[in-house]
Amino acid sequence: MKKPNERSRKWHRLRANDQAKRRSDRRLQAIWQLQNSKRLRRWKPKEVRAWTGEGIEIVLCVDGVEHPPEIICFYENGNATLDFLCRLRDRLAIKKQPSGHPKKTWLYSKNGKRMRQISVFHDFSRIRRISTAAAVVLAAEYDRARRIIGVAPPTINLDEWSNAAFTTLYEMGFFEIVGLTGETEHRYADSRLGDIRTMRMISGANGSDLQRASEQILELSRYIDETGPMTREVMSGLTSALGEAMINVARHAYPEDFESPFDQVKRWWIAASANRVERKLNVVVYDQGASIPRTLPKQSWTSKINHLFGIATGSVPNVQYPHDADYIAFAMAEGRTSTYEPGRGEGLPQMKEFVQICGGGSLTILSRGGKCVYRPDFLTKELLVVPIDGTLIEWEMHLPQTDM
Amino acid sequence: MQENILISIANEFSAYPTGRDDHDGDFNGERFRQLLLLPRLKEAISKNVKLVVSLQGMQSFGSSFLEEAFGGLVRKEGISKRDIKKTLEIDAGWIGNTRYRDAINRYIDRA
Numbered sequence: 001m002k003k004p005n006e007r008s009r010k011w012h013r014l015r016a017n018d019q020a021k022r023r024s025d026r027r028l029q030a031i032w033q034l035q036n037s038k039r040l041r042r043w044k045p046k047e048v049r050a051w052t053g054e055g056i057e058i059v060l061c062v063d064g065v066e067h068p069p070e071i072i073c074f075y076e077n078g079n080a081t082l083d084f085l086c087r088l089r090d091r092l093a094i095k096k097q098p099s100g101h102p103k104k105t106w107l108y109s110k111n112g113k114r115m116r117q118i119s120v121f122h123d124f125s126r127i128r129r130i131s132t133a134a135a136v137v138l139a140a141e142y143d144r145a146r147r148i149i150g151v152a153p154p155t156i157n158l159d160e161w162s163n164a165a166f167t168t169l170y171e172m173g174f175f176e177i178v179g180l181t182g183e184t185e186h187r188y189a190d191s192r193l194g195d196i197r198t199m200r201m202i203s204g205a206n207g208s209d210l211q212r213a214s215e216q217i218l219e220l221s222r223y224i225d226e227t228g229p230m231t232r233e234v235m236s237g238l239t240s241a242l243g244e245a246m247i248n249v250a251r252h253a254y255p256e257d258f259e260s261p262f263d264q265v266k267r268w269w270i271a272a273s274a275n276r277v278e279r280k281l282n283v284v285v286y287d288q289g290a291s292i293p294r295t296l297p298k299q300s301w302t303s304k305i306n307h308l309f310g311i312a313t314g315s316v317p318n319v320q321y322p323h324d325a326d327y328i329a330f331a332m333a334e335g336r337t338s339t340y341e342p343g344r345g346e347g348l349p350q351m352k353e354f355v356q357i358c359g360g361g362s363l364t365i366l367s368r369g370g371k372c373v374y375r376p377d378f379l380t381k382e383l384l385v386v387p388i389d390g391t392l393i394e395w396e397m398h399l400p401q402t403d404m
Numbered sequence: 405m406q407e408n409i410l411i412s413i414a415n416e417f418s419a420y421p422t423g424r425d426d427h428d429g430d431f432n433g434e435r436f437r438q439l440l441l442l443p444r445l446k447e448a449i450s451k452n453v454k455l456v457v458s459l460q461g462m463q464s465f466g467s468s469f470l471e472e473a474f475g476g477l478v479r480k481e482g483i484s485k486r487d488i489k490k491t492l493e494i495d496a497g498w499i500g501n502t503r504y505r506d507a508i509n510r511y512i513d514r515a
Contacts, residue, residue: 207429210464214420233500236463243422243466250428266493350433 012247048121050154052178059107061156063119068092072138073131073364074392082386086354087139088226089261089389090152091120094144106153121156127165132198132273133284133394134171139174140269140286147265159187171198172271195278198221206250207243213270214239221281221399223274230281231400236282237357238395242270244269244347245285245393253289253391264288278394281397288390291368304399321369325381328365328372351393358397365393407442408454408493414461422464424472436441441473442481448491454494460497461515471511478515488512 004012043064051084061369064086069080094104106118146152147160155178158166166187169175199220202213217238221230230238249268258264266289270282332348355363357374363374367390373380413421417440418431441457448455461463474492476512477483490511494504 073509093505206427207432207466210422211420214463231500232498235502236465239464240421240466243464244468245467247428247468250423266480348425350467 013158021300022065028222028291044051044189045117047115048118048156049159050116050118050156051158051178051180052107052154053151053185057107057154058115058155060115060117061119062160066120066122068122068127070126070128072127072134073129074133074364074371075131076129081134081349081383082384082388085134085141086386086389088122088138089141089262090161092141094132094148095261095263104149106151116201118154118156123157123160124165125157125160127162129164129182130168132168132271133286133392135172135174135198136201136269136271136284136286137388137392138173139169139177139271139290140203142174142286143177143203143269144263144265154178157178158184160384171200173200174207185199195276197274197276202271203267204246205267209244210239210243210246213246215240217242217272217281217283220272220274224279224281224399226277229279230397234397234399237354239391240399241354241395242283242349244350246270247342249285249287249289249348252390253287253293254294255290258290258294260288262288262324279399281399283395283397285393286390291326291391292320292365293321293333293368293370296327296331309394320387322383324368325372326370327379328367328370329379332372332374349372349394354395358395359400361395361397364393364394405481406451406453408456409448409451410458411440411444411458412458412460413465414458419461419463419470421462421473422466424468428468430505433469433476437471437476437481442477442483445477445483445488445491449487453491454493455491456493456495457502458495458497460495461502462497462501465507467507467511470504470508473506475511475515478512485512485515
């Protein structure tokens with residue numbers, strides 16, 4: 001047999017690689033088909049009740065059901081909560097269209113059938129607890145979808161929702177977002193939770209709604225005790241910090257060069273909850289923007305951060321964004337500005353300062369792949385296995401007993 | 405002797421001022437500086453009297469607003485720190501507001 005020359009050997013090598021790749025692709029395709037057929041075999045299309053603004057409609061759910069975790073909370077069940085919210089976003093958020101108005105309908109007719117269909121729905125019947133912060137992220141996702149499409153996604157099997165999920169979301173104003181108002185009042189009267197009240201969520205694009213937010217929080221705090229548990233100093237500290245959070249969103253959260261895969265409404269969402277027994281007030285500000293770590297790396301001094309926090313050492317955790325907690329911590333220090341303009345970089349420090357004005361409590365910031373919790377003179381950092389979309393800021397205040 | 409000139413931010417502008425410019429909201433630092441603070445500061449300097457800015461009744465003291473309004477006097481309007489220090493007096497109103505009075509002085513010093 002003739003000995004192959006170099007050119008022939010190269011040709012055979014390339015052909016072998018190509019065939020291996022084709023075999024691999026076919027294998028992956030076969031696995032996908034198998035999994036898909038299993039999923040379809042497991043899920044038989046079934047009728048569900050879709051609550052839309054126009055009434056209740058029986059629709060056919062064709063692809064399956066998503067089960068959220070029983071506890072939806074960034075602190076008690078962080079990874080599962082973030083994973084659920086990420087999947088929810090993938091279902092609800094509108095992918096950017098190359099041109100024209102986004103085309104998306106929640107309920108659709110197929111093959112001329114009378115009964116409309118829905119692909120997948122989220123079963124909220126097993127939720128035992130949903131924290132205010134997680135509820136804000138969830139409600140913001142529905143709100144974004146409504147603002148872009150003009151119609152909110154329908155709520156499915158609402159009558160089976162757990163009281164915990166229903167009550168928190170009702171008080172937050174979720175059902176107004178999805179176009180259900182009168183239908184839910186009756187149930188709320190029967191299911192309201194005893195010790196916790198949630199503020200109606202508000203949304204805006206800059207600091208113009210500060211007064212409204214501040215007054216709503218003050219009103220909510222009277223649920224803890226009617227005399228008003230927040231001192232004048234605490235209230236003005238909170239209002240100032242909230243204002244800074246609002247304008248941070250207006251100025252930095254949605255930069256022009258931010259290429260999100262989803263359509264953006266460029267807003268913030270604020271909600272709060274009061275726990276009468278624990279005398280605890282939680283205030284949450286959320287945006288779906290570029291995140292704090294994303295807006296920092298364009299700065300030249302990020303190379304110094306990278307150096308400081310050990311990229312070069314290789315001692316980095318196996319997560320998507322291994323330095324985001326450090327970036328957030330860095331941004332929280334005084335004078336850290338993303339614009340280099342003089343007099344900037346006071347916003348996040350003022351949000352921190354409020355914790356000291358309170359004399360306790362905490363400030364938690366989740367942004368992309370990082371989480372920082374600030375308590376007076378004490379900061380803890382954590383990395384998120386599943387990143388959060390945007391930035392979430394939460395203050396937790398423990399309000400002392402007032403003298404009667 | 406002429407009387408001092410007064411500004412009450414809460415009564416004459418807003419109890420909830422926020423942000424730097426119109427992008428941040430209606431009651432921003434730039435607008436306050438241009439509408440009220442700068443004209444009255446110039447008047448006070450020319451009359452050689454004090455300009456007293458009262459924080460009484462304010463519900464929010466965002467650093468962006470305070471820095472833009474007061475730090476902006478130096479950075480953007482070119483008023484000398486010496487003239488500002490000599491003329492401007494911040495009336496905190498009550499003890500809880502003293503931290504914001506100190507912040508204003510800091511923003512002027514750093515500008």
